Amino acid sequence: MATYHIETYGCTSNQGESREIERRLRDAGHRPADGPAGADVAILNTCTVVEKTERNMLRRAEELAEETADLIVTGCMALAQGEQFRDAGVDARVLHWEEVPSAVLNGECPTPASDTEPILDGEVGILPIARGCMSNCSYCITKHATGRIDSPPVEENVEKARALVHAGASEIRVTGQDTGVYGWDTGERKLPELLDRICSIDGEFRVRVGMANPGGVHGIREELAAVFADNEKLYNFIHLPVQSGSDDVLDEMRRQHRVGKFRETVETFDAALDEWTLSTDFIVGFPTETDADHELSMELLAEVRPEKVNVTRFSKRPNTDAAGMKGLGGTVKKERSKAMSELKREIVGEAYESMVGSTREVLVVEEGTGDSVKCRDGAYRQIIVREASERGVEPGDVLTVEVTGQNTMYAFGDPVETEPAGRSEPPAAR
The missing domain is CATH 3.80.30.20 (tm_1862 like domain)
Known part of the structure; x- marks a missing residue:
């Protein structure tokens, strides 16, 4: 089991991602440390909204790298400008936030x-x-x-x-x-x-x-x-x-x-x-x-x-x-x-x-960041449906969705029907 320290900067979306990281770490038996110095791993969830914020993120990453044996940098700046941490010589792993719990394991x-x-x-x-x-x-x-x-x-x-x-x-x-x-x-x-x-x-x-x-x-x-x-x-x-x-x-x-x-x-x-x-x-x-x-x-x-x-x-x-x-x-x-x-x-x-353009039946499993929900098809591939509340979609629903795009780690989908299909049948891969 590992102890972790997590710091989050930026919008409510980042806050939600950090909560999901912590939930998955706790489910795996990991526990929070009192601070970065006492943690097996420190996690920095970054923001990149303005240039000043970027400088602050780099400075904080450098500080955390000195305080802990293992640093993971994730969040917006990590995904959009991950090379800046490497160019600055920060000793850290730069990861998509969904990869963080497995990396800590x-x-x-x-x-x-x-x-x-x-x-x-x-x-x-x-x-x-x-x-x-x-x-x-x-x-x-x-x-x-x-x-x-x-x-x-x-x-x-x-x-x-x-x-x-x-x-x-x-x-x-x-x-x-x-x-x-x-x-x-x-x-x-x-x-x-x-x-x-x-x-x-x-x-x-x-x-x-x-x-x-x-x-x-x-x-x-x-x-x-x-x-x-x-x-x-x-x-x-x-x-x-x-x-x-x-x-x-x-x-x-x-x-x-x-x-x-x-x-x-x-x-x-x-x-x-x-x-x-x-x-x-x-x-x-x-x-x-x-x-x-x-x-x-x-x-x-x-x-x-x-x-x-x-x-x-x-x-x-x-x-x-x-x-x-x-x-x-x-x-x-x-x-x-x-x-x-x-x-x-x-x-x-x-x-x-390869999924883009296909139509799939999915189970809505849980809320995502912002106004979105996370769905799974029959092969457990993750499909995100955005504007969920406007579409009347919530966890527990079974939907037919058309896959409209992807972001490497997951796909995006739009409901084919205007109303959720409900829980009439378990979804199957197609």
Whole structure:
């Protein structure tokens, strides 16, 4: 778990983005620090409205870079003029605000609250299905907090999901340190059964499966892909963090998979689903990563072309084995991170560009910034509908939208109908 310090400048839109960043960090088990000096990571959400503001942002970024070990710069100036921070020599990662929570995770597993109880946050029901994992990754500090997998019975989790649906959840997010190994402590691989049972609950809702390490999913990949194909309530989305395209690096990381298993799992889902979203993570600059290892990661990213990619620069965490390794220089890590992030934006941008002009059925999941709402199609791609209040659109509605544009990380859509479609049918990818 990490501690964070966040500072926000500018308009109410920036304030809303910072609140969303904090919500996602808290959901993953992170906690605010008393100030930047005591934080594992500082986050500067910037404004760029006038030249004086730009100078203030640069000065504050320089100050924060001196006060904390890790600085992330996001917000308007980061997106529009990110090169200014690099030109000024600020030691910071410049990221789109939606990338910030994943970057803070540093490649580690999320850490739900210790009681693993479900939470209803607006239309979203968060369902931690277990605590702990079966991995022993050399860079991860989370395992010290969570221990080995502890899986409640399937029926217990189904009842929690049912309670969320009855409380009004239109989207259930199945979470855990590693959802793919749910049930391993009882000698069974129970994720496919659990998802099938949750989808059989009466009601109109969608289900998103959280992070599942490739090592755990590989052994159930065919059964799991079949469950996705058979249940329209399941978003066709899976998060498989590969972390590196090099088997040598994966071995040093002590990951429970190798690149071949990751590829085989992706191929299985490709064969089972007409349209789906692959999400994955890469850690760049691991201490033993060579130039050749980095190129293997770049080649894997270009080959599988995931539509959601989290790129994280390696940083040492206390009490982990990787903390004792001789690290790579900051310049090397920055260059590799920049190259991979540029390729990622190209791939993700192409995916969203291909959606423009299509008509899709979406679920309105939550409010966005300003007068907008965030929607998800059947493959869990994010589509923003603006002027929501004027259009009578609110979370929980099911809409038919035409995709009118994209902004690399998400798409924009306009309702085809003048009134929301309501909750008559769960949305499906087309």
